[in-house]
Amino acid sequence: MTLSRLSTLIALGLVSSVATADVRLEGPIEFGIFETQYKDHQPGERVLTRSDQNILATDQVPAKLGTKFGMRYSLSGKRENDTPLTLLYLTPGVTTPDGKRHDKFEVVQKLVPGVPLDVMAFEFTETHEVAPGEWRFMVFQGDRLLAEQRFHVN
Numbered sequence: 001m002t003l004s005r006l007s008t009l010i011a012l013g014l015v016s017s018v019a020t021a022d023v024r025l026e027g028p029i030e031f032g033i034f035e036t037q038y039k040d041h042q043p044g045e046r047v048l049t050r051s052d053q054n055i056l057a058t059d060q061v062p063a064k065l066g067t068k069f070g071m072r073y074s075l076s077g078k079r080e081n082d083t084p085l086t087l088l089y090l091t092p093g094v095t096t097p098d099g100k101r102h103d104k105f106e107v108v109q110k111l112v113p114g115v116p117l118d119v120m121a122f123e124f125t126e127t128h129e130v131a132p133g134e135w136r137f138m139v140f141q142g143d144r145l146l147a148e149q150r151f152h153v154n
Contacts, residue, residue, distance in 0.1 A: 022077030023111065023141050031071040031149045032057040034121060061153045063130045070121030070137060072150050078111040083110045086140040092133025092153070120147075123133045 035054045051077040061069045074099075096102065120137050125131045132153050138146040 002089040019053070022079070023082065023146070024077055025077055025146050026074045026076040029073045029147055029149065030055045030057070031059070032069065032152075033061060034068040034123075036066070038118050057150070061135070061151045063124075063132045063153045065124050065127065065130065066122035068121055069135075069151055070119060071147065072117050072119045073139070073147050074117055075085050075111075075146065078113045078115075080111065080113055083142045084111060084112050085118070085146070088140065089122060090134075090136040090138070092131050092135065094129055094131045096128055109129070 001019045033056045035056055055072060061067060062095055085108070087107040089107075090102055091105065094105075109118075118139075120139055122129075122135070122137075130153075135151040135153055137147075137149045137151070138145060
């Protein structure tokens with residue numbers, strides 16, 4: 001490889017790492033259980049909520065249908081078409097009706113500039129999802145960890 005080609009590759013690597021370096025967590029992370037007035041949750045049912053839903057600050061989560069838990073946070077420096085976020089949910093082991101065990105769920109989410117708050121949450125909408133134990137939520141941009149929170153479901 002010639003020196004100019006190597007220099008170009010190094011420069012491209014630096015440019016791509018700088019492109020995501022501006023996105024950062026700003027302010028505190030709100031975490032816990034998203035409060036709702038709805039009480040009689042049925043399997044498969046999802047309740048529409050507002051983005052400003054109150055969060056009861058706790059890392060202890062009841063293992064029951066309808067419980068929605070997670071975190072709300074603010075990211076600054078977001079640019080459209082930048083490296084998306086990866087929301088990684090590490091579970092104590094969720095076994096789906098087909099018998100498959102899932103120790104993690106991964107969601108890729110585009111950056112949306114102008115949105116003041118981002119949310120990473122999980123709602124128990126099916127009985128098989130209610131898995132007691134430690135749940136770990138992690139927000140990445142590329143290989144950079146931006147936010148993390150552990151929950152204890154019991």
